[in-house]
Amino acid sequence: MSVSSRLRAAALAAGLALLAAPAAEAGTIKLGMTTWVGYGPLFLARDLGYFKEKGLDVELDIIEEASLYMAAVASGELQGNASTIDEIMKYRTPENCFKAVYALDDSHGGDGILAPADVASIADLKGREVAMNEGSVSQFWFSILLKQAGLTEKDVSITNMTADDAAAAFMADRIPVAVTWEPHLTLAKKENKGKVLISSAETPGLIVDVVSLRCDVIANQADDVKALVEGLYKANEYIKTNPDDAYAIMAKGVGGWLSDPKDFAASAAGVNFYGRERNAEFFGGGAAGEAGKLVALGGEIWGGLGKLKMDVKYDDLVDTSFLAK
Structure with a gap:
């Protein structure tokens, strides 16, 4: 049974009630996400062996409802997820601790x-x-x-x-x-x-996708998080130098409505993929930089709509310690 199937009944019955998270397994990171072109680099790094060469197994599960993959993160079923910064803010609580460690892309017409x-x-x-x-x-x-x-x-x-x-x-x-x-x-x-x-x-910079991981994973699997980030750096460079091949690999991995490389390439025109340099720019400046301002904007919008479970600050949601390593 898939992760989404196992979680659906529990999520609908109990919402996002937190469970005791099991200890993370070193050498493995499981991520949940929806079908989106911006998540292609995760599949590219996995299928080109960039994670594996650093001793990391990355499992990627397509779960089309944010509430379900966030329930999986809260329960320990998943170590993290790929989603927009504003989306994950709504699930952050003092007990459910996770932080963004890498920016994947921003929507640029998508x-x-x-x-x-x-x-x-x-x-x-x-x-x-x-x-x-x-x-x-x-x-x-x-x-x-x-x-x-x-x-x-x-x-x-x-x-x-x-x-x-x-x-x-x-x-x-x-x-x-x-x-x-x-x-x-x-x-x-x-x-x-x-x-x-x-x-x-x-409206550049308003819809930004990140990889976020549970805080216990960040603390206890530092080498794995570093391998994840380095693998994504390499995948981003491969997209630049071998776009056609990269689109074909990503299309096969992401699947769904993006399974045709031509459709994937067309959709990729509507995003900006983030690599090493762009991550440094985006997270540069801390709370006063681009990422910090976006978190503050998320707090303003979602807070005003009553969607936040806590007053989420930049340091509550972001960990950049692996980007420079």
């Missing part, structure tokens, strides 16, 4: 808002129905856009749907506006359906 052709700006959404996945990065991003336009969620009518369902509803004329992601943005363009009102290409 997320967007589908709207009627006559809508010219975010301000024009006032009074309209908007479909999006509440509690997800879609809501986080949309809330920021509303704030920048001088609006709040009270100025629109939100219908809670997954990003995929929101796009389907938009294409079927059942919803006028949808917050979604690829491949739906490209499909809407191909079918000349409405318009992409705004994409994440216009």
Whole structure:
């Protein structure tokens, strides 16, 4: 039985009630994540043997619901996950300790808002129905856009749907506006359906994916965490020098709607993969730098919506000690 199957009943019955986490097994790190192009480097490093050559086995589980893979992290079933910074903030508690150790990518056009052709700006959404996945990065991003336009969620009518369902509803004329992601943005363009009102290409640095690990793993498996980071550095360089081969390997590993290398390559155009230099830039400056400001913004948005379980500060969520090694 898969990790997601084993956890579904427990997660639905008990939510995120914390269990006593078992001791981490040295030499192995298990991560959970959704199907997303930005997580391709994890599969690339695994399949090219970059982790293995450092004595590390990395197991990657596709679990399409954040609540499920975060429950797995809390219970010790998984050692960590790949997700957006804002997403993991909602699950951080004093008892459930995990920290980001590596930044994978940022969305650079991979997320967007589908709207009627006559809508010219975010301000024009006032009074309209908007479909999006509440509690997800879609809501986080949309809330920021509303704030920048001088609006709040009270100025629109939100219908809670997954990003995929929101796009389907938009294409079927059942919803006028949808917050979604690829491949739906490209499909809407191909079918000349409405318009992409705004994409994440216009809001750099707001949707950033990271690898986060439980604090006991960071403390007790330092060599493994170092191997994980070094393997991802190598994978990022391979993408630069051998993009076609890299896309083919990542497409096979990630699978799902990204299983075709052509689809993976097209979707990869909507993200910026982070390597050694970009990680140094992103985490540079600590709480006053890019990552720190994003954590502060996450606290402001999710805190204002009542989604946080504690006041999450930069040092509660980030450990950069392995990036320089």
